[in-house]
Amino acid sequence: MAEAARKIDTAAALAVRDLQAWYDESHILHGVNFDVAPGEVVTLLGRNGAGKTTTLRAIMGLIAKRTGSVQFEGRELINLPARAIAKAGIAFCPEERGIFASLSVDENLMLPPVIKPGGLSRDDVLTMFPNLRERLASQGTKLSGGEQQMLAIARILRTGSKFLLLDEPTEGLAPVIVQQIGRTLASLKQQGFTIVLVEQNFHFAASVADRHYVVEQGRVIDMIPNTEIQNNLGKLHAYLGV
Amino acid sequence: MFELLGIPPQALFGQLLLGLINGSFYALLSLGLAVIFGLLNIINFSHGAQYMMGAFVAWMALTWLGIPYWGALIIVPLVVGASGVVIERLMISRLYHLDHLYGLLLTFGLALVIQGLFRNGFGVSGLPYAIPAQLSGGQNLGFMFLPNYRGWVVLASLVVCFGTWFAIERTRLGAYLRAATENPTLVGAFGINVPRMITLTYGFGVALAAFAGVLAAPIYSVNPNMGADLIIVVFAVVVIGGMGSILGAILTGFGLGIVEGLTKVFYPEASSVAIFVIMAIVLLVKPAGLFGRTA
Amino acid sequence: VDVKLGVLNDRSGIYADLSGEGSVVAARMAIEDFDAAAKGINVEVISADHQNKPDVASTIARQWYDEEGVDVIVDVPTSSAALAVNEITREKGKIFLNSGAASTDLTGAQCAPGTAHWTYDTYALANGTGKAMVDNGYKNWYFLTADYAFGHSLEENTTKVVEASGGTVVGSVRHPFPGTDFSSFLLQAQASGADVIGLANAGGDTVNSIKQAAEFGITQAGQALAGLLIFITDVHALGLETAQGLVLTEAFYWDLNDDTRAWSERFSAEMGGSKPTMVHAGVYSAVTHYLKGVEASGDKATEGVMDWMKSNPSSDPVFGEGELRADGRHIHDMYLFQVKSPAESTGDWDYYKLLATIPAEIAFRPLEDGGCALVE
Amino acid sequence: MSSPDIILSARKLTKRFSGFTAVNGVDLDVERGTIHALIGPNGAGKTTCFNLLTKFLQPSAGNISFNGRDITGLAPAAIARLGVVRSFQISAVFPRMSVLENVRIALQRRRGDSFDFWRNQKVLNAYDEEARERVEEVGLTEFIGETAGELSYGRKRALEIATTLALEPEMLLLDEPMAGMAQEDVSRISALIRRIAAKRTILMVEHNLSVVADLSDKITVLARGEVLAEGPYEAVSKDPRVIEAYIGAGHG
C-alpha cells in the first residue's frame, strides 16, 4: 500500500505519450511526448502554429479526434470528455480567454465550480488582481483586453485544481502585471501547484519555469532545463529566433 | 360619469384585466421560448405544437385515465417535457455546432409532424375540456364578471414565471446556462456536464409550454392548430422583451397582453398587428429589445 | 363512359372534419348507390388536400383537368379556394360541384356554366338564422365579425335580413382572423345590451367564441348566441354543456328522417362513428344528380350534363327534393336548429332539435338578385 | 523653430460608460511621419482611445482633427477613407476567405466602393500581384491559399497587418500588433513597421517594452483614462510614476 502510494508520488503528474490530434482532416500533432513532475512549472515554447495550443487542448479533451496517451496522476485521460478531465483536477485557461459576455465580471469569476478544497477564495483572487474588484458588476467582455486576461486566470485559481494549463497568460498585459503574474506563479508553485505554460514571452518563461519543451510542427523536439538556458541560447535562437 | 374616448372607465378596467389574463399566456409561452431560445440558442419552432400537446395530453389524461385537471397540471408538463428531452437527445443535440437556422428548420419540421399526427388522431374541430369544478363560476367585480378560472390562470402564471426567473437569474444554474450558450466547450472544460444541463433545460422549456397548454385547455378550444396560431405572436413577445432575457419575456408578455387588450377596444381591427408594430418600433429604437443585453 | 371525379378539399386544416375524407366517402357512396358500373359509367375517384389556399387549389385543379383527365371536381370548402377552382373550371370547360364553400359569388357575379353550388351559402345561413331569431323576439343584434371578406359578407347579409324582418343592429366588432381570445369582444357585445350576439365567423373562431361566452356567463345573463356558420362537428367539439341553446341553420341533420338516419348510419360505419355534416350530405346529393345527368345524356360532355341537371329536379335520401337553378344554385329546404341541453340529449351525436323548416323557395337568394350573367 | 507638423490631434477627449469614465480629457498630438506609442496599464483606456479616434465609439466630449480637419462628426468608414486605418486588439481577419482574398479585399477598396454588381469579379485579378507582395512582406506566402480562420493566432495577426497596409493608409493605428506573436515574428514585424513608417504615421498600442523602446519616436502614457506622461522613451521610462503604474520595478 505504502509502496504503491510512493510509486504514484514519484511518477510524473502528467505524462504525455505519442499524442496525436486532428482538426477535421488536418493532422496537427504528430506524436507529442513530455512529462511534468508534481510541483513543477514547465513551458511549451515554439513558433506560431507549432501546435502548442493544440497540445493543451488535446490534453484537456477539447479536440474531438486525438490518440495516444495522457496520464494524469496515474490515470489515463485520453478517452475522457473535457468535463471529466476538469473534475480529475486539471484547470485550463484558454488563449482567447473565453470571457462570457452574458455574465458579469463577478459571475465570470464565480463560474467554474470548485473541484477540490484548497482553492483560492474570492477575496484572495481579488487582492491578487485589484483591477477586477472595481469592475465586478460590469459585463465580462467590457473589460479591457488585459483585464480579461486577469479574469481568465483568476477564475481557475478558485477551483482548487492544482494542475494548471495556461495558454499565453501574459499576452497583452502591462509589464507591471506580467511581473505580478510571475510572482503569482512563483507563489502558486510554492503552494504545490503544477503548471504547464505556453509562452511567447521568452524572458518571462525563463523567469518562472523549471524546464522548457520546444515544440515544432506538432512534435516536442527538445527539452532545456532552465538552469542551462544560458548555454543553449544558440539552440534557442535557431528554434525560436530569440 | 366621465368617459375615456367614449369608453366608460369601468369597461376599460374590465378590458385591462382581460388583457392581463391573455398576457399570462403570452408570458408563460414566451418564457418557455426565451429559456430555450435565449439559453440554448435554439429557435424552438415546435413550441406552439408542444403547447398544443399540453392541452391534448391533459384531455387524454382526463378522458382515458380519469386524471383530473389538478393532476394533469403536474403530470402533463412532466410527460411532455420528457418528450422534449427525447427530442433534444435524439435530434437537437446534434445541431448545436451549426447555425441557429438548422435548429429552426428541425423544430419547424417537428412542429409539422406533431400537428399532423394530432390532426390525424383527433381531427381539427377540437375537443371539449371542462373547467374544473373548484374553479367554475366567477366573481362579479362590479365592472365585469370575472370567471374564477381566469383569476387562477393569472395567479398560476405569475408564480411559475417568478419561480423560473429566480432559478435562472439568481442562481448559479442560470450563470452556467448563459455561459454554456456562448461557449459550451469551455464550460465543459470547467467540469460541468453541459449536454445534460442543456437537455434538461430544453425539457423544462417544453414543460412550460405544456403547462400553458393545460391552463389553456378549459378556455380555448383544444385543437391541433391552437399553437400554430400563437407561435408567431409569442416570438414577437420574446423579441420585444429582448432575447435571452427571462424578465423581459415575462414583463413583455403581460404588458403586451394589456396593450393588445386596449387595441381590441379602441381599434379592434388592428389588435393583431399592434404587436408587430410595437416590435418594429422597439427594435428600431432599442435593438436588443426592452430588457435585452447588448452583445 | 369513363368519368374521373376529383374530391378537392381541406384534409389537414380547420375544415378537414366537416369536409375532408368524409366527402370522399360520401362521393363513393353516391357512386355505389347509383350502381354506376352496372349502368356503364366507370367512375374513378381521386382526392387531394388544398390546404384552404386558393393557389394550391388552383394548381391542383389545373393539373387535374390538364394532366389527369379529371371531369368533375367536387366539394372545395373555403370560398377563396372555391372561387379559384371556379375560374379554372370555367376556363377548361369542365364541371365543378361545390358543397363546402359559403360564398354567394359562386352563383352571383362569378357564376360559371359548369359550376353548381350545392349545399348552402352565406345568404341561406344569414336568412335562416337572422329571420328566425327576429321572429322569435330577438330583435337587437350585435355582431362579432371575423375581420375578412367572408365575415364581412356574413355580417352584411344577416344585417339586411334582420332589418328586413324588423330587428335592429346595435353594433358590431371586428376581431382579427384567426383569433384565440374573444373575451374582450364578448364583453363589448355584452355591454351593448343586445338580445343576440351574432357570430359572423367560422371554424375555430366560432368554437372559441361560444366556449368563452359560456365561461363569462354571457348566455346565462340572458343574451342569445346565433352561429351564422356552424357545423355539427363544431357542436361536437364544444360539447353540449357549452353549446346548449345555440341557434343555427343547416341544410342537413342526420336525425331528420328515416332516410337520413339510414344513410348516416352507413356513413358513420365507414368514418369511425362520426356523423356526416351537411357538406358530406351535399357531396352525396350532388354526385348522385351528376351521375344521373351523365346517364341521361349518354356522355360526359359538360354542356349536355349541366343542361340535364338544370332541367330536371334532384331527388335523393339526404336532401329530398331539390332543383338546380340556372345560376348554378341548388335549392332545397334548410332547417333552423337549436342545440339541445345535455339533459335533453339521449346519446352520442344527439345534438339538435328542429325549430323550423325553411322552404327551398325562400331559403336562398332569389335568382334575379345575384347578378349572374347566365340568368337572362 | 517651425511648429511640428501635427497629423492627428485630439483635444479633451472623454468617454464615459454608464458611470465609469474610461477616457478622461485626453489631449494627444501625433506628429506626421513618426511612430507614436500609446502605453499604459491594462484598462487605462488605450483601446477606448483608439475606438474614439476611429469613431468606433462616440466620444462623450472633446474633438478630433486629422490634417487640420475636424473629423469628430464622421462615421468610421469615412475616417478609414480619409486614410486613418486601424487594426483590432482581438485579431480581425475574414475567417472564411483565403489569405490572398483577405488582402485583396483591402486593395479592392482603392476602386472606391464596389457597387458594380454587374461586373465579373475577374477585374479583381489585377490586384493579385500586389496582394502577393503584401503577403510576402509579412511572411505568409506559404499560406497564401489557406483559409484565414485556420491560421494560427500569430499568423492571423500578421495577416491583419498585411491587410491594413494594403490600404496604404496615411496613418495607421495598431492595437497591440505583437501580442501573441512568436519572437522571430516580432522582429520581422518590427522591421516591417519601421519600413512602412518611413512614408506614414503610426500610432500604436503595445505592451512589449523592447518593441516600444526600439520603434517609437514619442510615447504617451495613459493611466486611469488620463495622460500620465509624454515624451521619448528614455525620459518616460525613468519617470517614477510610469515605473510605478506601468513598467514595474522588476523590468530592465
Place this chain on the structure above:
Amino acid sequence: MPIGTPRHHIAIFAGLLVLLLIAPFVLYPVFIMKILCFALFASALNLLLGFGGLLSFGHAAFFGSASYVTAHAAKVWGLTPEVAILLGTIAAAFLGLIIGALAIRRQGIYFAMVTLAFAQMVFFFALQAPFTGGEDGIQAVPRGSLFGMISLANDTTLYFVVLAIVFGGLLAIYRIIHSPFGQVLKAIRDNEPRSISLGYKVNRYKLAVFVMSATLAGLAGSTKALVFQLASLTDVYWTMSGEVVLMTLLGGMGTIFGPLVGAAVIVTMQNYFASFGAWVTVLQGTIFVVSVMLFREGIIGVLSRWIRKPL
C-alpha cells in the same frame, strides 16, 4: 489562383438550360413554371441569406406585394404582361428599399424579426386593403399578350417566357455573387467591423443586396401571378417566408444551385403529397427533419463537399 467563372458552373448552367428547354414537352408545363418561380424566389433569398449573411423572415412581403401589383395591373388596368411584371417588380424593389433601410440597422436574429414584423404588416394590409380582394385574392388574372402581340394563353408559350425571365434572374444573381460587389459582401458577412475599418460603407452594401434580393423576389412573385392567374394571401403570409427559407436551406444555402434544387424538391413534394390527405403535413415535416439530420449542408452543399467543388 486567379478567379474566373469555373468551367463546371458554365456546364451546369448550360445543361440546366437544355433540360428546361426539353422539359415542357415531357412534364406538365405549369408544374415546371411553378418550380421555376420558386427557384428564382429561393435564389433571391439565398442572395441575401447565403451571400449577404442576412436572414430575412419576411421575404413573402416582396413576393406577395409584387404578385398583387402585377395581378391588379393586368386585371384591372388591363396592362400587357411585361408591363405588369415590371410594375410588380418595381413595387417590390420600392418596398425592399423602405423595409431594408429600417431593417439593416439591426443584426442577426433581430434583423430576421424586424423583417418578419414588417412582413406581417404587409400581410395585414393585404388582408384589409380593398384592391387585394381579402382572402379571395385577385382571381382570374388575364395572362394577356406579350407586347400586345404574342398571346400567353397557351401554357407552352408562357413557359418559354417564364423560362427566359427566371433564367435571366438566375444569371443575374450568379453575376452579383461573383462581382467585386459580391466579394465585399462576402467580407462583410465574414467580419463586419473589420470591413468597416477597411473603409467599406457596410450599411449601403447591405441595403443594396437587400433591395436586389427584394427585387428578384418580386420578379418571381410577379411571374407567379401570371402563371397561376392569381394573387392571394398565401403569397404574403409568413409561412411563405418560412417555406422559402426552407427551400434555401434544404438545397444548401450559400450554394449557387442549392435553392433551385430545394425549390424543386419542395414544390414536387407539395404536388405529390396533395393526394395523401391529412398525412401531408406529417410527411413534409418528416422530410424536413430527416434532411436536417442527414444533409445539414443541404442537398447541394453535401454534393459540393463530395466532389470538392463549389456548386
